[in-house]
Every structure is written in structure tokens, then in C-alpha cells.
Amino acid sequence: MDNNVIIDLRNISVKFGEEQVLRNINLYIRDKEFVTLLGPSGCGKTTTLRVIAGFLEPDEGDVVFDGKRVNGVPPHKRPVNTIFQRYALFPHLNVYENVAFGLRLRKLPESHIKAKTAEMLELVNLKGFNRRNVASLSGGQQQRVAIARALAVEPRVLLLDEPLGALDLKLRKDMQVELKSMQQRLGITFIYVTHDQEEALSMSDTIVVMDEGEIQQIGTPQGIYNEPKNAFVADFIGESNILDGTMRRDLFVDFSGKRFKCLDKGFEKNEPVDVVVRPEDVDVVAAGEGMLRGTVTSVTFKGVHYEIIVDIKGFKWMIQSTENQNVGDEIGLDIEPDAIHIMKKSVYSGRFGDYSSFSEEFDELSDPEEEEDI
Ligand SMILES: Nc1ncnc2c1ncn2[C@@H]1O[C@H](COP(=O)(O)OP(=O)(O)OP(=O)(O)O)[C@@H](O)[C@H]1O
Numbered sequence: 550m551d552n553n554v555i556i557d558l559r560n561i562s563v564k565f566g567e568e569q570v571l572r573n574i575n576l577y578i579r580d581k582e583f584v585t586l587l588g589p590s591g592c593g594k595t596t597t598l599r600v601i602a603g604f605l606e607p608d609e610g611d612v613v614f615d616g617k618r619v620n621g622v623p624p625h626k627r628p629v630n631t632i633f634q635r636y637a638l639f640p641h642l643n644v645y646e647n648v649a650f651g652l653r654l655r656k657l658p659e660s661h662i663k664a665k666t667a668e669m670l671e672l673v674n675l676k677g678f679n680r681r682n683v684a685s686l687s688g689g690q691q692q693r694v695a696i697a698r699a700l701a702v703e704p705r706v707l708l709l710d711e712p713l714g715a716l717d718l719k720l721r722k723d724m725q726v727e728l729k730s731m732q733q734r735l736g737i738t739f740i741y742v743t744h745d746q747e748e749a750l751s752m753s754d755t756i757v758v759m760d761e762g763e764i765q766q767i768g769t770p771q772g773i774y775n776e777p778k779n780a781f782v783a784d785f786i787g788e789s790n791i792l793d794g795t796m797r798r799d800l801f802v803d804f805s806g807k808r809f810k811c812l813d814k815g816f817e818k819n820e821p822v823d824v825v826v827r828p829e830d831v832d833v834v835a836a837g838e839g840m841l842r843g844t845v846t847s848v849t850f851k852g853v854h855y856e857i858i859v860d861i862k863g864f865k866w867m868i869q870s871t872e873n874q875n876v877g878d879e880i881g882l883d884i885e886p887d888a889i890h891i892m893k894k895s896v897y898s899g900r901f902g903d904y905s906s907f908s909e910e911f912d913e914l915s916d917p918e919e920e921e922d923i
Pocket residue numbers: 565570588589590591592593594595596597634744
């Protein structure tokens with residue numbers, strides 16, 4: 550571990566009654582790093598933030614700031630500030646007073662409060678909004694007030710819990726860019742929570758993938774995408790075909806009844822493995838020419854590419870291609886060695902990676918933003 554580490558969670562466990570909500574979390578965060586906790590609803594993201602902020606004491610483990618254990622230290626004595634999942638602005642205060650709130654608590658002189666508040670409102674592009682009632686603002690503007698309020702007290706670490714969850718897609722994308730550039734300009738450590746994998750990939754230095762109270766993988770966006778550690782991560786980040794395979798020996802793997810060359814080694818001879826192939830890494834060729842042959846069962850136009858579902862021996866693959874195909878046609882598929890990723894078997898094996906049940910309706914029903922309110 551390097552000495553740039555600002556926060557260190559060591560063997561953190563949290564239980565609510567009988568439910569183990571966090572299980573042995575080990576995670577360190579470097580100064581000025583943009584770290585994202587990513588995982589499905591209920592996996593323990595907010596709970597992790599609450600432990601860091603000091604709103605919740607873990608049942609086991611140590612929370613360490615700058616090398617010192619801070620268990621028991623109350624939230625206002627930690628160098629962190631939080632933008633909550635349901636960011637609560639004070640409805641009876643105007644924009645100016647909302648932003649000034651933390652500064653007033655600290656009993657700073659009025660002149661400082663005035664200058665700082667003006668600076669923050671300029672930073673979030675809300676110059677001239679001082680006297681506006683917060684209830685009269687749009688969702689995006691309210692979000693910016695929440696960001697200005699949190700940044701005004703100059704925290705070293707900012708915890709952001711789904712800060713863009715309530716915004717529509719376009720505004721969300723704009724705010725992602727703004728937040729990221731603010732973080733870099735101000736040199737603040739961000740611990741950011743989302744269940745949107747695209748958001749995590751585009752904003753983070755480091756992504757922490759969580760499921761069921763456990764960390765599944767920690768890595769850079771590229772590392773997590775290119776080398777997922779298990780079927781859960783492969784499925785959660787991007788689209789993945791995940792197949793049962795057998796590692797014959799170093800550099801050779803069998804799946805779909807064929808032998809493929811790959812780049813992986815270090816597995817046992819004949820070890821059962823999970824094989825991941827990303828939809829964009831499969832080449833469509835003429836039937837009979839590729840390593841695999843299958844039947845097109847559905848085609849969806851996505852703008853940049855077509856999303857094609859292909860039935861190969863009863864397993865439904867997803868392929869992305871810029872060329873259209875016809876439903877019912879036989880096609881050939883080619884896969885290069887570097888497009889094949891081998892993962893150890895895990896408790897997640899066999900649960901993901903077949904597109905049999907895939908349909909547009911299903912995609913919309915499971916939209917995370919809709920789940921929020923359940
Ligand atoms: N105060 C509490 N009492 C009992 N159970 C709780 C409490 N807070 C959280 N939980 C449970 O702990 C689990 C993790 O909750 P948490 O809020 O950390 O999830 P999350 O990853 O933030 O999910 P989401 O994406 O929906 O916000 C859930 O099963 C939740 O019901």
C-alpha cells in the first residue's frame with residue numbers, strides 16, 4: 550500500500566439483525582482519487598459510505614483516516630462531507646442560505662461566508678440564483694445546490710451517494726463531465742456510489758464492484774472491463790457471453806464443442822472454467838467459415854451497431870456488428886485469442902451470460918432508476 554492512502558477500511562463487517570450487510574470489506578482510498586462503489590440495489594453501497602462518514606459504527610473492523618483509527622469519532626469531526634442519495638436541501642432556505650449552511654455552523658465570519666458562497670455558486674453555474682427558493686429549481690439545479698453546499702466547507706473527501714440518480718440521461722451526462730472536472734480542479738477525493746456501470750466506467754480512477762455485502766473486484770475501469778474476476782462482474786459490467794468451458798492446458802480452452810486458442814495460463818489441466826466473450830469481440834463471417842456456426846434469432850438496431858442474438862447449440866449469444874443480418878439466417882462466428890477471457894469457477898457460475906430471456910421489455914423493466922422507488 551502506498552503512503553498516499555487517506556482512508557483505509559480494514560475487515561469491516563456490519564450486521565442488521567440477522568442480515569449480514571457488509572462482509573469483511575477491505576479497501577483503501579488514495580488522496581485525490583475518484584473511487585466508485587458499483588453494485589446492484591441492496592449490495593451495501595450506502596452502508597459503506599455511512600461507515601466512512603461515521604453515521605454507522607461497524608460491528609467489526611477498523612476505519613482508518615491518515616493512519617489513525619477513527620472508530621467512534623462523530624461525523625462532524627471527520628474530514629468528509631456527504632451528498633446523500635436523497636439529497637435533502639432545506640426547503641425553507643433560499644439557494645444562498647442552503648450553500649452557506651455548513652459555513653454558518655462553523656461560525657465563520659460573514660465576509661468569508663459571502664465570498665465562499667459566491668465562489669461555489671459560480672463553480673456550479675448558478676450565479677445569480679442566490680435569492681431563489683430551492684423548491685422553484687429544476688432537479689439538475691437542486692443537485693448543483695447540493696454539490697455547492699457540500700463543497701463550500703472544503704472537505705478533503707466527498708462522499709456522493711447516487712448524486713445524479715434523479716436526472717434525465719442528457720443532464721446526467723453533462724453533470725458527469727462537470728463533476729469529474731470539479732473533482733480534478735479542486736483536488737478532492739471522491740467516493741462515489743452508483744449502480745450505473747457506464748457512469749462508473751467513464752468517471753472513475755478506481756471501481757469497486759460489490760454484491761451481497763462483499764467486494765467482488767477492485768480495479769481500473771479498463772482492468773475491470775477487460776479482466777473481470779468472476780461471472781458476476783462480467784455480467785454487471787457491460788454485456789457478456791459467459792460459457793462453461795474447460796481449460797485443456799495453457800493457452801487452450803474448450804467451449805461450445807470446439808477448441809480455442811486463448812492467452813490465459815496457470816490453470817490446472819482440464820480445469821472447468823467460465824469463459825467470457827464480449828459481444829463486440831465476435832466477428833461475423835459466412836456460414837461454414839467461422840469457428841462456430843449458429844442461427845440468428847433476433848436483430849435490434851442500436852444506432853452505431855446491430856445487436857444480434859445467435860443461437861449456437863441452444864446457447865444464445867449476443868453479438869454486436871455494424872452489418873445487419875436476417876432473422877433465421879445461418880452465420881459463422883470467429884473469435885480471436887485475445888477476445889477470450891478465462892475466469893475461475895465461482896458461486897456465480899451458470900447464473901449469467903446466456904441471452905435466452907433477453908428482450909427489450911425485460912431491459913426496461915429492470916431499469917435501475919425505476920427500481921429506486923420500490
Ligand atoms: N438501518 C437498517 N436496518 C436494517 N437493514 C438495513 C438498514 N440499512 C440498510 N439495511 C439493509 O442493508 C442492505 C444494504 O443496504 P444499502 O442501503 O447499503 O444498499 P445500497 O447498495 O445502497 O442499495 P441501493 O442501490 O438500493 O441504494 C439492504 O438489504 C438494506 O435493506
